[in-house]
Amino acid sequence: MVYKKSEQRKQQILDCAKHLFAQKGYQAAQISDICEELKIARGTVYQYFENKENIFTTLIEQYFENMNKALPDTPVQSAFERGEMPDLTQIQNMLTDYTHAFLLHMYRDRDLGRIIFLEGFTALPGIKEKLFEFFEDRKQRTVAGLRLGAALGVLRPMNADLIASAMMGTTTRVILDFILEGRVTSEDELRPMAEELVAFQLRGVIAR
Amino acid sequence: MVYKKSEQRKQQILDCAKHLFAQKGYQAAQISDICEELKIARGTVYQYFENKENIFTTLIEQYFENMNKALPDTPVQSAFERGEMPDLTQIQNMLTDYTHAFLLHMYRDRDLGRIIFLEGFTALPGIKEKLFEFFEDRKQRTVAGLRLGAALGVLRPMNADLIASAMMGTTTRVILDFILEGRVTSEDELRPMAEELVAFQLRGVIAR
């Protein structure tokens, strides 16, 4: 037996809930909406999930799991840890790859991205923390990178905390404005966006 | 200005609702919470507002009104329109003033800022549009500025739409991370933040 019917149904409910949450928001989306759309009974949903919150949580967890799989290790840092001394062009390429992967993941799972960006903060207890943790972790790596760069004289002196926050903001806002709002219609558009973003970010921090 | 008792009560309800929405979120905050806190009857609220949504809408409107009062006209553009030719330092100062005013307004009305940033998108129909409009308007001015700068050779060639979005992102993310999360505890901290932000933004776009 290769596939499991029950797993399929579970995923079916998740998929349905995902686009409902993305469309209406967690609060407004109702269990009965799912049931109507899938033409199943209310009780069926509760065979697969303890409650509404549990559906949401499962979605978020899946998302971050996928995200962590999709994103390469913070590449610049890794290079330094391996004792390499990448030059500026190499760094720029690494960051572009990374940003591209991030945009790509966001684009491919727009619905969930929408949910997380727009609702994650208020929604349920626990989610906010998970989200915060994810972004904080990424930001701290950036802070470390900025400090190292400044120490090496490659980057200008700056308030690394603030600038890391600002850099993160460039990406998240672009995701919001372009990807989640539907202005991007093909994956091909993402590479140039990543390049442009990284160019902007790097210019803002390099020495001279 | 004549003393109007009824206006006072209306504002009293708005103030109360504001911090409740900020604390619990629009959905979770209940009309009865307001009543308890102000020690008034449920019905009284409905003498001043049609419904819950109306309270929210009024808050948002007040906010943008105040914001527009607090913010200087997009200064660089205005200067150009007056036929002036500000140099880079002057532009930097203008932008810093502007950003500072923005941060200040956000800091002074943190509760509402929190509501808008965290809930505005999903909450009620109409709000999202208003919010979008506000940010879009600011962004379009930035786009225009970037294009002009590039045409004059002061700024590097770029995807102005994307970069405008990114620039807006730097500010909004910093507001989120620093002001709304309570890491800023005095207005004095805002000026250096504005300076740092503008420095980052400008470096990202100037020619050379």
Add this chain to the structure above:
Amino acid sequence: MVYKKSEQRKQQILDCAKHLFAQKGYQAAQISDICEELKIARGTVYQYFENKENIFTTLIEQYFENMNKALPDTPVQSAFERGEMPDLTQIQNMLTDYTHAFLLHMYRDRDLGRIIFLEGFTALPGIKEKLFEFFEDRKQRTVAGLRLGAALGVLRPMNADLIASAMMGTTTRVILDFILEGRVTSEDELRPMAEELVAFQLRGVIAR
């Protein structure tokens, strides 16, 4: 203002719930039954009580409050504590008064008595303990009395714990069989019942 309308409604709901619980049992009785009977909306009930369990709890509390008011202090014990040495006839009278008061209270609030006797044990957490406590307290006083009597040579030697339990059983079973089942139709029947019960109980324990 002498009476409070809201207090009346609260009591009205309690009274209604009382006879419904007595008739159908706690689980089977539904909030909507109350609403139908009182011709009020479902929500109204929840203006006065947090939830179904809270209605039940309130009833039980009222009951024990009334019970403690209605019952004279355990009289024999009190007499001894005052240094008196009541003779057997006096003791028998005291016990009869006490038992009579107990039967009377049970008779007058049969519905609640029914609920407590028949459901108290299983129903909600907390109730069982309250009930147990009440009966245990009474029983412990009996145990003390039996031990004292035996020490004084008035009562025969016995397993006081067991006999106290048995004595309590005589009363509770009679309440079950006669009062709660509706075989008693007038308060006048209770005095002879109390006399008969006490006679039986005393004969079972006196020396000789």
Add this chain to the structure above:
Amino acid sequence: MVYKKSEQRKQQILDCAKHLFAQKGYQAAQISDICEELKIARGTVYQYFENKENIFTTLIEQYFENMNKALPDTPVQSAFERGEMPDLTQIQNMLTDYTHAFLLHMYRDRDLGRIIFLEGFTALPGIKEKLFEFFEDRKQRTVAGLRLGAALGVLRPMNADLIASAMMGTTTRVILDFILEGRVTSEDELRPMAEELVAFQLRGVIAR
């Protein structure tokens, strides 16, 4: 007796249901609890029993069947019917044997005893009647015995109905307090209890 697998499974379900009902109560115990514990599917239960109530009913029926097997015929009455004239000591022994058998049966099947004592009254229609009938039957025999004894001058004049109820109460309460609450831990404790109970009961009714 031929080995019947299906009968075994049925009994297995009954045994499981029994301790679940005793632990959680009829309402709170769920069919799925049984399935989990026995590691069988939900549907399987319905191959052996029409519905949940049917499981309960079957348990109760088994119980009374066993009880009737375990209890000797009401012995005093039988003796009289055989024309014998047992003296007080003989009667006391007979009653003690009988009570002992009753306690023993209750002790050996505590779970079911618990269910019956604590839930029987409210639970399902039909059960209450069966229970009532059982106790009423025993009580009527006691009433007859008391009347006969009084007529013969062996017992004092009394309200036989009431006293029979009280006598039954002594036993049932002791079962409740000692056996079902787990204060009895060995069958050996039951004989003295029976003796003490009968001693108390008899003293309450004999002439003089």
Add this chain to the structure above:
DNA sequence: CATGAATGAGAGTTCATTCAT
């Protein structure tokens, strides 16, 4: 203007029962 008791549609959730496989 203010009150607050009353409303009632509608939400999430439960669980005994069914039935195609």
Add this chain to the structure above:
DNA sequence: GATGAATGAACTCTCATTCAT
């Protein structure tokens, strides 16, 4: 016989809103 996914009626509880006083 056994399975377990699916059912759906029924329940408790919520809360913005109304309206007679």
